[in-house]
Structure formats: C-alpha cells, structure tokens
Amino acid sequence: MVEENSATRLATVLAEHQGPILEHWNDTVGATLRGRLTKSELKRQISDLYAGLRSTLESGSTSLDGPRGAELLALLNELSGSRARHSFSVSETAISIFAVKDALNAVTGGDDKIVSKADFAEFSSFIDKLGLRTVEAYVTARETIITEQSEQLLELSTPVVKLWDGVVAVPIIGTLDSARSQVVMERLLQTLVDTGSPYAILDITGVPAVDTQVAQHILKTVVAAQLMGAQCIISGIRPQIAQTIVALGIEFGEIVTKANLADALQYALRASGVEVRRTTKSVR
C-alpha cells in the first residue's frame, strides 16, 4: 500500500477531475498551436500525457527516475520530437506541458480543500521538471534534424552528371568550403573511374566567391584528375571572381577554363573527337 502523500493526493484529484482538466488543457494548448496540429492528434497526445502523469503520481513520487517516470519521459521525448519536426517553437512546445497547471487551477478554482497550497506547489515543481525535460528533448531533436539536413544538403549539392559519352560535369552551387570541396573531389574522381570518362567539367557558375583556399581545392581536384588520366575543364567563372583570382595571384597554369558550361562541353566533345554540326534543316 502506498502511503498518503502529496503525490498520491494529487493523483486522486487528477482522477476525479479528469474530464474538465483534460478539456481545459486541450483548449489552452489548441489555442497556442492555432490549428497546426489536428484536434484528434492533439487530444491523443494530451490524454497520453495525462495518463502518464497520473500513473507517475499514483506511484507516490514526483521524481522522474524509476520505471513510471521513464515511461512519462518517453512520452515527452516523442511529443518534443514531433513538435520539432513540425517546426513548432520551443515555447509552443513547453506550453503544451505547462498549461496543465492552469487547467488544474481553473478546474479546482484555487480551492484549498481540493488541492492544498503545498500540494499545488509540489505539482507545480513536478510540472516544471517535466517542462525542462521537454525543452531539452526538443533541442536535441532539433539538433538531430539540423545535422541530418546538412548532410542531405551536402549530398544533394554535389551531383555529378553525365553530359555525354565520356564527359561528366559537376555544377557547384553555393559556397565551397573544405568539407564540401572534399566531397566534390571524391565524388568527381570516383565517377571518372566508374564511368571511364576522360573529361570532367567543373562548373562554378553558382559559386559566389572564390578565395585562395577554394582555388587551392579546385586546383587539387584538377591535378588529381590529371594524375588519373582525365582532363578537368573549369567553366562559369564570374567576372568578379576572375578579377579576384588575378588579384590574388592564383595561377591556373595549363588548366583549361571556359566561359560557360556550353563552351566547356563543346571543348570536351571536340577533344574527344566528336563533331557537332548545325544542319540547315530547321527544327519542325
């Protein structure tokens, strides 16, 4: 038999006033989320949490250690994770937890006979603990999402496309940093081996700035390709970047540079012995 303490007294109150408290809680949270979550989904989350709260309190403890607390924490993690994925803010997520205090207060009308001041203080600190855990879980979930997204972005942002038999191209969009240059270099070189393409075009039309370090990375890629027996052509250098390159004193040496991707492709085709000719017949 669990001895009578504030936790079990609270559990009894929560059991007796379940209907009104749940409704009030639902309404408060629903108002802050402004319909970005379906009503049934929200209702399910809230009633799961309520059940978790009750069962933890019934065990006579307001601590989150122990099996009941772990169950409740799992619920909180799930809630925070789903809120983070649906891009709710931290406060919107935290309010989902804190609102239960208002709900309890509103339903009992602050009556000392139902919930004593001491019990309410105990309940409040318990919910505060839960709220903190929610925020923590939310931040963790957010960080995971950000890491995943930046990895996906890195993957997405370096496509190696085959333009012609024996000609592959990498259109680079965005800033080239060390990590990205490494990915570009490895993927490009691997594609050269896999497809047996002797020509590679590095198109940097979408690169806003080239500093010495980036230039260094590009040069390394080109030289590595040469070592493997393929030729790299750089295309799409913007006028400002060309000026920067010259001002910085970067030597591109014997590396072929072309104004745009079309010119680079034409060069590669010529070099590999393909003749491109416009026929007199117009396109129908």
Next chain:
Amino acid sequence: MDRVPILVLGDVLLVSIQIDLEDQLALHLQEDLAEKISASSAHGVIIDITALDIVDSFVGRTLATIAAVSKVLDAETVLVGMRPAVAITLVELGLTLRGIRTALNVEHGLRLLRDLRAADEFEPDDEDEVTADDSAASR
C-alpha cells in the same frame, strides 16, 4: 624474390601490378622493363596500378624514371587505373608525377598509345589534330 610479370600485347608491353610495390620490386621492374623493351622493340608500355592502394614518393619517382628510360628506348609509358584516393594523396603530397602520361583504364591507355604512335608517324608537328581525328574515326 617476386617479380612483376610483363605481358606482351603486340607492340605494347602491359604491366599489371597486383601486389604491394615495395622499393626493391619497383627497381626490379625498372630493370626488367628496360630489358624487355629493347628485346621486344615495343613502342608502348602500360602500367596498370588499379590494385595499388598506396603509391609513395619512391614508387612515384621510380615510375617517372621508368617513363624516362622507356622514352630513351623509343617507347611511350602510360600509367593507368590510378584510384581516386591515391590521386588525392599524391596531390596532397605535392607529387604530380611530371613526365608520365596517364589514362583512366587499360583501354584508354591503349587508345592513347595508338594515337601517339599515329601522330608520330604521320604528322609529328600537329599532334592534337591527328589525335582528335583518329579517335573520331575509331568510334
């Protein structure tokens, strides 16, 4: 002592390195190739390093020497099948293997040798033009 086998393909010598190229082995290869070139009067040498994980500075220099020796004996050397990781490492080390021709694989290497040969025989001054025409004809 192991030796790297040298295969004769018409007037081309094919060396496919399948084991770690230790210093002594590289030197043996250099000697063997010089002998074989003059014995078979080959015009081209293809060294396939697809299986090599590591190319250190000594091996790099030996390969350059092999290319230079072959050139003196009137044979062009083409290094084929270098892995991306090897190429990246060499670049990071600052070894650019000057004087060695490279190709992606044996097939490209053979084509390159044939083009070079054709350029040599018909139009020594205009190498690029002939190279392009010749590979176009081969398609």
